[in-house]
Amino acid sequence: MKLFRPLLLGLGAIALGLSAHAAGGAKHAHAPEKGWSFAKVPAGKLDKESVQRGFQVYQEVCSSCHGMKLLSYRNLGEKGGPFYSDEYKNANDNPLVKAIAAEIEILDPTPDENGDLVYRPAIPADQFRSPYPNDNAAKAANGGALPPDLSVITKARGHGAEGDGASYIYSLMTGYKDDKIKTKTGDDGLNVNYIEFDDGDTVGTLTQPTGLYYNPYFAGDTTPQWDGDPRHAPYGGFLAMAPQLLDGRVEYIDGTEATTSQMAYDVANFLQWAGDPKQGQRKSLALPVMLYLVLLAILLWFSYKRIWRDVAH
């Protein structure tokens, strides 16, 4: 038993850690240098201003291809949301949320009195507008690739640890090698984009297929496009999304400088909120629950000691 306990613990931890195995040879995603405020223990909080800016990035950049069908505009004004205000407990009354919704035209899901489907400005109760009427339309507009819905994207990437998904978004958005891309004329006379690698064992040339973009954090396989030692092909894969968050892509309302990493940080924070809008509630309830349980355990321990004090066991 003495031997078995540490072994059990160690191996248990390994088995658990490995049970959620990653796919492909993608580079391990990393958090920004300042870390994620929401992932702090024991009571991390989302950076509200960053979530607000992230929503702006989503609205102005991402939303042209990516839907978020599990969110409604009212969510933005609910407790824990980026535009929550103590004055308006009911998000449907929040003027900011109403204004955000009203700027967007949606096809009313309910037919009008003549039975026609008509466009109207959205209200807080409406779902986020989908950029495409259906998946096939989305594929047709994006060279056959389906832009994933972003509602729970931060929960759908990584290993389920707090911050995994946000780190993936941040790494992916800042990970493009667009500054390294060179262009040459191919055999057929068309331009070919390629990246030269000289990084330890990874030496060679990676050709970007037309319409696809190399990213080391995207799960995939680079070997078919790799001219170099196949044992040391670069990490990552190719995705159909071009680099989006180029410096100055949005003009932040609050005056923050819109660098690539700032926008990536903000949009990752926004998606982190969107994937689990009740995480603030969860984190704020965590500490009282833990304290209560620990105190109860201490009380029970002393009760146990007292009740058993005269019994040899």
Add this chain to the structure above:
Amino acid sequence: MSGHESTYEPKTGIEKWLDSRLPIVRLAHDSFVDFPTPKNLNYWYTFGGILAICLAVQIITGVVLAMHYTADIDQAFGSVERIMRDVPYGWLIRNIHMVGASMFFLAVYVHMFRGLYYGSYKAPREVLWLLGCIIYLLMMATAFLGYMLPWGQMSLHGANVIINLFGAIPLVGEPIQSWLMGGPSVGNQTLQRFFSLHYLLPFMIAGVVILHIWALHVPGNNNPTGIEVQDVKKDTVPFHPYYTVKDGFAIVVFMIIFAVFVFYAPNVLGHADNYIEANPLVTPAHIVPEWYLLPFYAILRAITFNIGPMDAKLLGVIAMFGSIAVLFLLPWLDTSKVKSMRYRPVAKQFFMGFVVACLLLGWCGASNPDDPIISMGEDKLLVSYTDSAGLEGQRTFEDYAPAAQFRDEQVAAGGVASMAIEKAPAFTFKVLSQILTAYYFAFFLLILPVLGLRERPKGEPDSIHQSILGHDAPAAAPAE
């Protein structure tokens, strides 16, 4: 314990009235208040109580979730998210239910290993053990059915893999498969029946739990010495307050661990792919079950060879089901007269090996079978070519430069050539899981039957109270 006189005395008129008609208070009193329990139970024995709490938590949260869940392939994924977003405290209820499944299995594995170590399956407790095995089977079925309900990628493709296993059974396999699916493929009808059964099975578990406790209370608890109670006064204490408080403490400590997951890492025990809505046209890169089923998944995949007319798939299915079936035979496989492995120095070593094997099987189940654990030598480069004369050939190279040069020369000379990686021979997860599977079965079918006849037990005390007074038993209890 049978033969123990009831000490319940109804005091008020209504108690007397009820006691002469339905002595249910007497039953509760004799079972959970005055029940004589060995003094020397350690913390490994608290997991029975912990499991009862787990079952109650799962049923209560599950009933609430079912009020908000929609069993429809177009709405299931969204309805689970809506519970997390719009139902008051829905996020808490759903996280508890989701993490609770893992906690339930964590507790049941400790409980089973404890029973294995202290010989709790031996006479007169065989029926107790068998009922426990039935509960475990029902738990696995319930967990599998429940994992399908969020209708994520792993839900759908995991269900496909498991249901396809039944297809390997000769003759009746395919009818069983379509009967389970309710149609030609996993679809809406499958989701609906899985939801229905997922709601049913926990109550069957609760029923078998009652039988399990009944079967416990006839012979009474086993204990770390494995020696039966001889003198109720010297060897036992009443269940209440002695074990209610000890179990209570253990339950709260367990709940602290539970709460850490619920509040700080609700998703870490699951697979991220299950937050991608199910799509039959896109198969995930690696389909893996939840962590608690990984050892069985490893056993299933360990069988990669055919034996006679039986193909690898069927053998894998047999091995997987056999690994659970063998638990049912355990009371008759272990021939040792001594219950507790405290006094079986050799068996104890094999037992530890068994625990390690189960954990490593879990590791194998999570990993790609072809991945190397220990690589012997370097991967090489293999250039396959067809030269201009139409002759085919292959050459291996250690380094890239000469390989590329050779390939380019072939191409320049008018041939065709391509380069691929030739993996170095390695000790892979597949091999490890085969070794571990062999050990798993050998432990039950070979080691325990033979060892019981040959092993010389050591230091067994005469009675429970003697072992307590002597304090000469080898240390086995965890920190108390």
